[in-house]
Amino acid sequence: MPPNKRRKLSPPEDVAVVTNGKSRSALTSSFAKNAVQWNLEQDYENRPRKQKKQKDNNRLPIKTQDGLVEQYEGPEADEEDDSDSSFEGLEEETLDTDDDDVTDETPSEAKPQLSSKEQILQSKEELARIASLLAEDPEEHISALKTLSHITSSDNATVTKLGLVTQCAVYKDIIPGYRIRPLSEQDSKAKVSKDVRKLRSFEQSVVGGYQKYVRELQRISALPKSSEDAVSMATVATRCACDLVNSVPHFNYRSDLLKILVDKLSRRGVDADFVQAREAIEKLFAEDEEGNASLEAAGMLSKMADATVAHEERDHNQGETLKLVFGIYFRVLKTRVPALTGAVLEGLVKFAHLINQDFFGDLLEALKELILEAELPDDVDEDENAHDAQDSEAEAEERNITRESLLCVITAFALLQGQDASGAASTLHLDLDFFTTHLYRTLYPAALNADIELSHKSLHLPDPHAGEQQAEKKTKVNVQTTVVLLLRSLTAVLLPSNARSVPPVRLAAFTKQILTAALQLPEKSATAMLGLTAQTAKTHKKRIAALWNTEERRGDGVFDPLRAQIEGSNPFAATVWEGELLKKHYAPSVREGVQNLESIIKSV
Incomplete structure (x- = not known):
């Protein structure tokens, strides 16, 4: 039997207990006197806090697959001190559960990051393994074609080129010696033997994978030459297309492969892709026994040649187009359409070097008439019809006389630009002094224009003294500002091509x-x-x-x-x-x- 514990009996209250020569009542009274002077809150704040001891992780650093040296951090201790409160324990339990959920999800989402060299090495091994499996038993491992296509779609250019070359070699081995036709609904529903069903499944898998591969070759071969990787990938894709055209010309999607070669031959620059495509076409013509592939290639080449427009025909069409355009310009100048005058003058400036010299005289006369009309005095004869006066006022509101006159000067000097101006002027009896004099008289009044730097898109307050119609009118004969037109005119007069003639x-x-x-x-x-x-x-x-x-x-x-x-x-x-x-x-x-x-x- 266990020994009985002794009970501790307290002395009676009336008995005085002496401790160190003092009674209990004396100790209590002294304690009460001293407790008044204590500052318990301040003493509690001054006490040192007990912090959790962190365990030192003295483990050696490790070297990752990327060649980086990292310090390994061990897992945090799950055990807590006995002094933690119940709330801290509850909080840690929730955090632990959240961490467990995150750790359960991260392995499925995170992917190991490999260096470029490791990706290439790993891709080589995988491509070699898949190619060997397909070479041994293609019917058994036909699903590996999807894996090859997935590897080829890598962001690494080297891996993509390896995938293209590997697929080319694989398809050259597994493609049968006949053309596979697509299955109809009756064929797919018909009852066949197990061997026939297996053969059909193999053929359809080969055709589907080959179609996807040929489309990938078309996409990569047409990449713009923006970088060295794009150029090298396009060269490899063209080489694979040439190899397939010469190796399996009887198989499906031959026309798509020939389009790649014809596209390379249709370019003006002779590069490595052009030479490869030309040699592949020559080899196809030489080795084609039936002639079907040669006929299709010749048809594509002839269509490509027909698509190229001859220079003579193009020049003839452009000449006829210019005749029609200039005919419209001359009719607008003769009829004095205010809303179209500025656009016509700007068009004449742009295409002045294409105008025949025989039309220079008539065109300059039309420009002179425009300027003379702008210089007419403002007083109108009282005997004129009121309707004509209203029309002239409406036209004046729509027109900007200064800008039109500057455009006329620019057009007149642009007609002789790029030609023998002095010779043409003497031969055709062209007088440009009229336009020079008009520009000289216009220079100082134009400088007093407050809106010389403003265009129709500039944000500015309207003139309060202008009429309602004039304030609302924002269209101008040219999108350029007046000062730009003035500078163009002065440049044409002072700095012509033949500077000594001034x-x-x-x-x-x-x-x-x-x-x-x-x-x-x-x-x-x-x-x-x-x-x-x-x-x-x-x-x-x-x-x-x-x-x-x-x-x-x-x-x-x-x-x-x-x-x-x-x-x-x-x-x-x-x-x-x-x-x-x-x-x-x-x-x-x-x-x-x-x-x-x-x-x-x-x-x-």
Whole structure:
């Protein structure tokens, strides 16, 4: 029997217990006095916390399949200290269950990441194993064709090329010596023996896999030459197609393989693919006994040749098209359709080098009439019909006279661009001085236009003094801004292909007028004008250098910028004082443009 435990009896309350010479009542009173001075909360906060001891993982590092050295981290300890509360234990249990679920799902989702070399090596081994199985017993392992197709669709270019070559060799071995026809519904429902059913299943599997393989060859052979991998893959695909055409020309999808070769032969550049396709076609013609494959290849080549349009026929068609287009342009210019005038002028500028010289005279006369019509005075004869006056007002609202006149100047000079302008002008009696003079008179009024840099797409407030119809009208004859058209016109006049043909008086007059207009233009337009003047100074240095000479003048008299004729304005009697004002322009780009222009003049 176990020994009985002794019960601890407390002394009675009335008995005084002496401890270290003091009674219990004395100890209690001293404890109560000292407890008042204690700060239990602060003492509790100052106590050191007990933290869980982390176990040291002193295991050696491991080397992964990618060749990386990683430190192995062992699993965390599942056992907790006895001091943990029940809530912590419950929380850890939920976390453990979540971790178990994650660990159960990660093996199925995560895939081992292999290096490129390991992928190639593993693919080689797998391809060799599958090829050997299909070579031993193709009927038994015919399902391995899907595995070959899956390996070929890899993102690695080398693996893809290995897969293409392997499939080519496999199909050359397992393809029968006859053409497999598709099964009809009656054939599939008919009762056959076990051997026939097995043979049909094998044949359909071969045809299905071969069709998918040929389509893959078509896709890869047509890849653009954007990278070296794409070029090499296309070369391998073409080589496989050539090999199949020469090895199994009797089998299904021969036309698809021939399309690959004909596509390579239809290109202008002679490269390795072109040579392979040509040699394969030559070998097919030489070894074809029945002639069916040769006939099909010859038909495709003839269609490819017919698809190439002859240069003579193309030039003839383009000439007829231009005649019709220019006929429409001339009719629009004669009828003065305001809404179409700008588009017609821009079209003439674009195709001016294709216009026959016999039409230059009539076209320039039509352009002159447009400009003269724009320069007519605004007062209308009182005896005119009221209906005609209303029509003219409506046309004026739809037209932008300044832009149309600039387009006429650009078109006139574009007609002779790229040709012997002086010879053509003398032979055909073409006079371009009218357009030059009109541009000279238009330059200064155009510089005062506040909307010279705005297009129909620019966001700006409408003119409050304009009418309702004019404020709502946003269409313009050209998408370019007015300052762009002005620069194009000045470039055609001052910097033609034959720069020596420009008279010095014309150069000086336009240079003086451009610098005067630059004082009124906005920042970007003024910078562009100074850039054009700098180009003119580089081309015609000595011809306009006298304008910057304040001590000696080449001309006598007074400069008249408002003269109708350029030669009568006497530009060499003036000096370029506008440069001093432009040096103090608020825009740094304008100041730099003036300094650049003066540095060019000083270098003369």
